[in-house]
Amino acid sequence: MTEFTPLASLAGGALIGLSAVLLMAFEGRIAGISGIAGRLLPPYEDAGFRSRLAFVIGLIAAPLAYGFATGAPVTQTVSSNVALMVAAGLLVGFGSVYGNGCTSGHGVCGLSRLSARSLVATIVFMATAFVTVFATRHVL
Incomplete structure (x- = not known):
C-alpha cells in the first residue's frame, strides 16, 4: 500500500x-x-x-x-524480469500510437478541452489499468 x-x-x-x-x-x-x-x-x-x-x-x-x-x-519501478519490462514498454508505446496519444495528452489536456475522443481513451486507459492491477495482484 x-x-x-x-x-x-x-x-x-x-x-x-x-x-x-x-x-x-x-x-x-x-x-x-x-x-x-x-x-x-x-x-x-x-x-x-x-x-x-x-x-x-x-x-x-x-x-x-x-x-x-x-x-x-x-x-x-524496479523489476528483475527484463522481458516483462520490455514487453510492458512496447505495449505502452504501441497503445499510445494506436490511441493517438497517451494518458497525459488525453487525460489531462483532452479532458480539460471536453474532447469526447479523450474521454473514451481515458476510460479505456483506466479500465485497462484496473484489470491489469487486479490480474497481477489477485489472479497471477
Missing part, C-alpha cells in the same frame, strides 16, 4: 496542469508526453525541437531535483 499524500498530490497535479497550460499558451501544443518525446527523434528536428527537449529534460530532472532538495528517495 502506498502512503496517502494529499498535499503532495495536489501540488503535483497543480504543477502538471500549469505546465500543460503554459505549453499550450506559449507553444500552441498539447502536453502529450508520447508526442513530445516521439518528435525528438528524426526527422522532426524543427523550430520546436529545443522546447520539446527542454520539456523532456524537465520531466527527468524534476524528481531528481526533488530527491536532492528533500533527501527523499526517488520512487521508481
Whole structure:
C-alpha cells in the first residue's frame, strides 16, 4: 500500500496542469508526453525541437531535483524480469500510437478541452489499468 499524500498530490497535479497550460499558451501544443518525446527523434528536428527537449529534460530532472532538495528517495519501478519490462514498454508505446496519444495528452489536456475522443481513451486507459492491477495482484 502506498502512503496517502494529499498535499503532495495536489501540488503535483497543480504543477502538471500549469505546465500543460503554459505549453499550450506559449507553444500552441498539447502536453502529450508520447508526442513530445516521439518528435525528438528524426526527422522532426524543427523550430520546436529545443522546447520539446527542454520539456523532456524537465520531466527527468524534476524528481531528481526533488530527491536532492528533500533527501527523499526517488520512487521508481524496479523489476528483475527484463522481458516483462520490455514487453510492458512496447505495449505502452504501441497503445499510445494506436490511441493517438497517451494518458497525459488525453487525460489531462483532452479532458480539460471536453474532447469526447479523450474521454473514451481515458476510460479505456483506466479500465485497462484496473484489470491489469487486479490480474497481477489477485489472479497471477
